Amino acid sequence: MQSQANSPRKRSSAQMVAHIALLASLALIFSYVEAIIPYNPGIPGVKLGIANIVTVIALYKFGWKDAAAVSVIRIVLAGLLFNGIFGMFYALAGATVSFIGMCLLKKTKLFSVVGVSMAGGVLHNLGQLLVAAALIEDLRMFFYFPVLLFSGIAAGIAIGVGVTLVLKVLKY
Amino acid sequence: MKQYIRKADIILLIVLIIVGLASTAYVAMSRTGGDTVIIEQNGKMYAKYSLFEDRSVTIEGKHSTNIVTIKGGQVWMEESTCKNQVCVRHSKISAGGESIICLPNRVVVRVEGKGGGYDAVTS
Secondary structure (H helix, E strand, O other), X not given: OHHHXXXXXXXXXXXXXXXXXXXXXXHHHHHHHHHHOOOOOOOOOOOOOOOHHHXXXXXXXXXXXXXXXXXXXXXXXHHHHHHOHHXXXXXXXXXXXXXXXXXXXXXXXXXXXXXXXXXXXXXXXXXXXHXXXXXXXXXXXXXXXXXXXXXXXXXXXXXXXXXXXHHHHOOO | OOOOOOHHHHHHHHHHHHHHHHHHHHHHHHOOEEXXXXXXXXXXXXXXXXXXXXXXXXXXXXXXXXXXXXXXXXEEEXXXXXXXXXXXXXXXXXXXXXEEEEOOOOEEEEEEEOOOOOHHHHO
């Protein structure tokens, strides 16, 4: 089992299903915890996104396919259970942009986990902002850009540090 | 995983911070004292009011209702039929360029100043 962690393609499909399901449920719990914490910064879109810890860990430990599956399953389930369908599509857009960016940055091998996660945080907010601007047909949405950029940096770094710490002790 | 923070991370952070500061400066410069409240629905102008006349506006959509309150030079979303209620929790706005957006119901409440210098951004 131990040796297979580094070569995701050699896993049986049952193992893969189990892995993804486990990670997705863990991420879903994080989503739920975040959804029930009552805090309101007054500006939509500013949040930590702790569920992304799981996405980034999956990205580093199991490869991009698993991470994408975990991320999509988590967002769809969280959308159906508590975030609402609307928030779901919104989050999917942010997650897609952020995920592609993180995969590309990871591929350059120049960035650490913190750097990749930081870019992911910023791109997540940027993706949502783009969708929001398209939906509302108003580019003035970009007045939110500075706030969302800085909150994305902060959240991304926080997630990145969290992932670094987890990866350090994760034996599997 | 060899190093926790690498050179590229720092460069990326600096670039992002510079972009952030530049956009903050840009937003701050274009933010003027507001005097007009503009309400848009589905990307089209719905109504326009003075920021200094207290009133409550009900915006009816196909399947949605939003109630906007203008009082004491401030505007906020009083009620909305949307599920996420982000617009209702949004802080009150008063400066030119600020906006409250209810994405599910596609309603935008915006404060504009005398300059009206935002056309360059929109068009």
